[in-house]
Amino acid sequence: MxxxxxxxxxxxxxxxxxxxxxxxxxxxxxxxxxxVKKYAIHESDLEKEKNRFRIAVKKAKDDLHALVENSHEDFREHADILETHVALLKDKMLYGKTIETIEKEGVNAEWALRKVVSDLQTLFRRMPDAYLRERAADVVHVSDPIMRNLMGADPAxxxxxxxxxxxxxxxxxxxxxxxxxxxxxxxxxxxxxxxxxxxxxxxxxxxxxxxxxxxxxxxxxxxxxxxxxxxxxxxxxxxxxxxxxxxxxxxxxxxxxxxATIMRGGHFPAQTLDGVTVQVMGNIELPEEVVSVRDHGGDGIGLYRTEFQYLSRPLFPSESELFEKYRDVVEVMAPQPVTIRTLDINGDKAIARHSETTEKNPALGLRGIRYCLKEADVFKTQIRAILRAAAFGNVRILFPMVSTYDEILEAKRMLDEAAESLDREGAKFDRNVAIGMMIEVPSVAIMADIMAKEVDFFSIGTNDLIQYTLAIDRGNRHVSHLYQPLHPAIIRMLRQVSDAARENGVGVFICGEMAGEPIHAPVLLGLGMTELSMNPQSIPSVKRMVRSVNTEDAREMITDILREATAEGVRRVLQAACGDLMRDP
Amino acid sequence: MKETSKHVVITNELGLHARAAAKMADIAREAESTVWAIKGDHAVDAGSIIDLLTLGCSEGSPLTIRIDSQSDLNILNRIALLIEDGFGE
CATH class of the missing domain: 3.50.30.10 (Phosphohistidine domain)
Structure with missing residues (x-):
């Protein structure tokens, strides 16, 4: 082996x-x-370590026995299985081998057990009969409760x-x-x-x-x-x-x-050949990433994802906690803008640490603005924190996952309420934040001309917009190759949004992954996008690309692209028009 | 010298699965010396469920049970009976 x-x-x-x-x-x-962590056990403590393992096994056994005793007669069959598990706990291939490994290798019980179980799995995987192989592999799961007991309430x-x-x-x-x-x-x-x-x-x-x-x-x-x-x-x-x-x-x-070569150009403005200045901004998730945006020459924060403060913790973050985080980011970036997107997950699930699969279709479920409007208190706490942070710099607020007109009205109403309550309390805040909505659900892309009347800017989240428009789960390997930013349907949708924004005098920005790929820049500029936001490290290479684009030519290229039927066709037009720009920098 | 091994065939539909193996191991562990379960050239300790499972015995698999000590003859017979009986399933 x-x-x-x-x-x-x-x-x-x-x-x-x-x-x-x-x-x-x-x-x-x-x-x-x-x-599972590995650490050495001193020879004099080996007996203690083996006992720790024995106790963990005994507890697992007692728990199983308790289950057997409490099981109803109807579940006799089930009780038999549990009895088998009890027997397995003491099986020498599991029990004996683990004790032996602790002794011989001088390691902690968790590591020894993990090693024994992993060896068993290897052994079982070699069995030719698929049915038996899987059944046999099941037995190693009896080790799970032992491991839990060993690691205590706070697993590594x-x-x-x-x-x-x-x-x-x-x-x-x-x-x-x-x-x-x-x-x-x-x-x-x-x-x-x-x-x-x-x-x-x-x-x-x-x-x-x-x-x-x-x-x-x-x-x-x-x-x-x-x-x-x-x-x-x-x-x-x-x-x-x-x-x-x-x-x-x-x-x-x-x-x-x-x-390093590309980085050096990051700090100069991104101006096209025909003199159009494009704002190239950074997306961040952690406040600490602001540094990275600055280092890479970002013109601001185009997307500050705020989910982080809500993940893996027992309680919702307080207003002052959120305010502190936001203010840090806003102050560091001032006077450049910071676009704070409100909570874009199902907060209850994040806090309760429920697995993400409790909703059958979380991407289509209760998240983003839907969740926030339902949980007004959670939402209001966050908006108040944002308005307070706005007093320290240039803040724009962005509502995610909007799919209907009413949602944006309701969100704005709550923003007013939050401002009024802050005013009553005499708190320091700034109500004059630009209000934007994410365009990531096809319904609002289609309704963009109507939605534009209610907001100051659109921010197109291409990741989700592509996923929802093409019905592709981007995390699914079997279909992820169908996730095509240059799909003609996406290009048309982007154009529709961009046209509606221009006609109504509202800004139109892109903050999805699509913006971070330099080869997409000529397309996005041709569509009339004035601001691109991306992962900080993409900023220098996108800026470099912007500098080699002529927006006049890019618009003409879009006319050609709109005649194409497939993503492949779109790519061909792009290649023909800007092939010399697309070479690996 | 009395015979110290028996040849049997697994007759139950699911083969030698965990619960069946547990019954067999239960008996084997009463023995004074090791009881061996042998399939082809693969010999394992019949007192270990996991070891037995690694044999991968499906329905119809021939199996040899061997004891190292004559004093375990009773154990050998009980195991052979259990297998012939299809583990009481």
Missing amino acids: SDKETREITLKGIGASPGICIGKAYLVDKAGVDV NVKDIDKRVILVAADLSPAETSQIQLERIMGFVTDLGGMTSHTGIIARTLEIPAVLGLDDVTRRVQNEDLLVVDGTRGEMVIHPVEDTLVRFVRRRMAYEVRK
Whole structure:
């Protein structure tokens, strides 16, 4: 087995965030939490550690017995299964081996158990009969309660990662990524997810190389394995040999040099060949990322996602807590604008830490403005914090997930109420914030001419707009290739929104992933967008692209694009018109 | 010298699954010495459910049960009976 384990393996996935890193693997369980830590046990404490394991097993056994005793006669069958589980807990392949591993390797019980279970899984996976293989694999789940008992009420968590590692996971939910101490993560590799999945976005935001959608990388990689991750090419190597390492170190240097060249141009304004100045702004999720926007030459914050303060915590954040965070961002960016988007999740679920699957279709469910209008108190707390922060700089407020006209009226009414209450209290605030709405649901894109009468600006969230318009789950590997920003339906929709905005004199901005791809800039400028907002690290290369565009030509190109029937056709027109601009910078 | 192994065939539909293996292991653990379950050239400890499961016995699989000590003859017979009886299913 050992020679098999150390053979160099190259895997191809989706390069979701560019860059190259070399480091040790850190495996996150499929549940995302309870990462098992390994630590050495001193010889004199081995007996104590073994006892800790015995007690954990006994407790698991007692709990099972209690279940058996309480089970109704009708569930006798079920009770039999539980009895089998009780027997399995004491099975020498599980129990004996774990005790032996603690003793022989001098490691903690959790690690020993995890190792034994993982060895068993390997053993079972080799069984030829699929049915038996799966049934057999089930037995290892009896170890779950033992593990829980060992780890106590506060299981080891991704947030406890204490060294620089490459995170290996099936997938990471927003709640999990929010707990990771990101400065400790060198790279991401995952089984699931694609370019626009949450992990992909986070990785790009923080400029951490990521290769996603690798199918079964969590099975192939063991903790501490040496890995190379090349997010630029969407490639990773397990157990690289020396030649491979040398090759990737060279590539990493070339990448850094190229990046530095582009970065240097980041701080000059983005002006097209015909003299149109385009605002190139940054999207942020954490207040700390403001620094990154400034470093990359951003002209402001085009999208400040505020979900972060609501994730993985027992209570909703208080008004003063939110205010402090917002003010930090607003003050640092002043006088440049900060666009604060109100809560765009189902806050109840975030707070209660319920799995995201409780709603069958969360993307179509109770989230964004729908949730906020229903939970007026949560919403009002946030709006008050935003209005107070507005007194310290240039704030724009942005409502997400609007799908009907009434929602925007209602949101504005609540904004008035919040302002009135602040006024009554004599608080320091600024009511003169620009009000905007996200265009991400097709219904409001279609109704853009009507909606424009009620707001100061539109911000087009291309990620969701594309997802909803093309009916593509961007996190689903099987269909993610159909997620095409240049689909003619999307181009037409963007034009409709842009035309409605211009006719009504309201701003039209783009804050989706689409804006961060330099090759899209000629299209977006041709459509009349005046502001692009993106992950901070994309700002320099998009600015560079803007400088080589002539908006007159871009508009003509759009006329040609609108005649195309497919995304492929659109790409061809784009290629013909700006092919010389699209070469890898 | 009396025979120290018996050849049996798994007759129950689901093969040697966890609950069946648990019954077998229960008996095997009463033995003084190790009781072996052998399929092909793969021999495992019949006292371990997990070990038994790794044999991957489906319906119709031939299985050899072997004891190391004559004093466990009774155990051998009970296990053979259990298997022939389809684990009472």
